[in-house]
Amino acid sequence: MTVMVHDKGLSTDIGWGSRDIYGNNVPTKNRSQVYRMRKWQNRTRASNSADRNLAQALNELNRLASKIGLHRQVREEAAMLYRRAVQDNLVRGRSVEGVAAAALYGACRRCEVPRTLSEITEASRASKKEVGRTYRYISRELKLNLQPASPAVYIIRFCRELELPGYVESAAINILNQAIEAELTSGRGPTGVAAAAIYIASVVYDQRKTQKTIADTVGVTEVTIRNRYKELAKNLDITMYL
Known part of the structure; x- marks a missing residue:
């Protein structure tokens, strides 16, 4: 049973191949009949x-x-x-x-x-x-009560897409944890915070990626990265040599 089929896969399925259950070719004279059966199968499966x-x-x-x-x-x-x-x-x-x-x-x-x-x-x-x-x-x-996604999952994903070494990823997560502790992430989009932490870590460890490259990869604007990284660097007392 599967939820990915509207009737949960409980009906019989007529395949679209040209062979029968034993692997033999369906005779030409029977193919039009099989085609009609498939068509009616689709109609009856979605009858309302x-x-x-x-x-x-x-x-x-x-x-x-x-x-x-x-x-x-x-x-x-x-x-x-x-x-x-x-x-x-x-x-x-x-x-x-x-x-x-x-x-x-x-x-x-x-x-x-x-x-x-x-x-x-x-x-x-x-x-x-x-x-x-x-x-x-x-x-x-539906009362899903979903919590905002953690920026950490975005850091892991985007550091790998940017082909940054593991120590830069670890540094970015460390910056994020400091920012969370200092309550600097409240009301901020997780992707913007993740992008800023990645940018800071890449500069500090001389594995530089431009703001545009990070922005294009993460899906935020360069302005967002600039605003967030300046805010984090200032409040966390991080020195950056640009």
Whole structure:
């Protein structure tokens, strides 16, 4: 049984190959019959509007997850969130693409997988504004009570994408921990704080990456990095030679 199929995989599946269960080629005279059976299978699987909506949404979830590179656990969590939204009548008047993207973002948060809203909306057919608004709505209505993602998970991910050595990653996490202790991260976006900590660590250890390079990798603006790194360096008494 799988939540990634709208009927949870409980129905019989007629495959799309040209061979039977024993591996033999289906005779040409029978292929049109098999084609009709497949077509009716698809129709009966999604026989009402709710089923069709769910089938379309799960296809969109799979498409998004494949494009972003998300593993099965996140996909199944997103499917469960979408099903809950359907059961609570939260999808009416909203696009399938917007709710699917919002469910996937919520699943990433629940599974502590570091993916930003921007990354998901870039792969989605819905706008960032729509996905963000829908995510906040279903999160509130389903009482998900999701905590903000820790900047640490973004530091680990983006240091590796930037090909920075392990000691720079460790230094960036240490800077982050000091910032948390000094209450400098409150009200700040986790990706902006992570980007600033990475930038400071890369400069201190002479493994420099430009603000633009880090901004493009993390998905924040150079202005955000400048504001955050200056704030951290000043309050944590970190000397940087630029």
